[in-house]
Amino acid sequence: MGSFVLDLLELPTARGEVLVFLDSHIEATDGWLESLLHRIHQDKLIVPAPAIDNINYETLDYHKTDGSKGGFNWALVFKWVPMNETERSKYYNWDPFESPTMAGGLFAIHRDVFYEFGTYDNAEYGEF
Numbered sequence: 001m002g003s004f005v006l007d008l009l010e011l012p013t014a015r016g017e018v019l020v021f022l023d024s025h026i027e028a029t030d031g032w033l034e035s036l037l038h039r040i041h042q043d044k045l046i047v048p049a050p051a052i053d054n055i056n057y058e059t060l061d062y063h064k065t066d067g068s069k070g071g072f073n074w075a076l077v078f079k080w081v082p083m084n085e086t087e088r089s090k091y092y093n094w095d096p097f098e099s100p101t102m103a104g105g106l107f108a109i110h111r112d113v114f115y116e117f118g119t120y121d122n123a124e125y126g127e128f
Contacts, residue, residue: 023105
């Protein structure tokens with residue numbers, strides 16, 4: 001079972017207006033949640049995902065993300081696609097930007113929108 005199966009099983013116990021999903025290996029920094037909640041407050045249809053920085057597993061060196069967008073290769077495997085200079089120049093520092101897709105293990109979404117979209121697709125595992 002993937003971690004999203006456990007997320008689906010726990011959804012009925014969630015009481016908040018906004019649902020936040022974080023994989024177990026995610027380490028959040030100060031201020032990460034407020035910016036996601038602000039975007040949803042502006043428009044509940046927005047599904048924000050935080051920037052994903054990297055920590056080298058051998059040296060524990062921290063590397064800030066370059067502002068890549070989520071995408072797919074021709075085999076439909078998720079990958080990060082760096083923005084070109086023209087795209088990057090449109091955004092000041094870490095302003096929000098549109099991305100055609102996102103990593104599935106870390107995002108925030110308004111509860112009503114999540115259920116309206118149909119939650120996670122559980123077809124692979126059947127009904128719970």
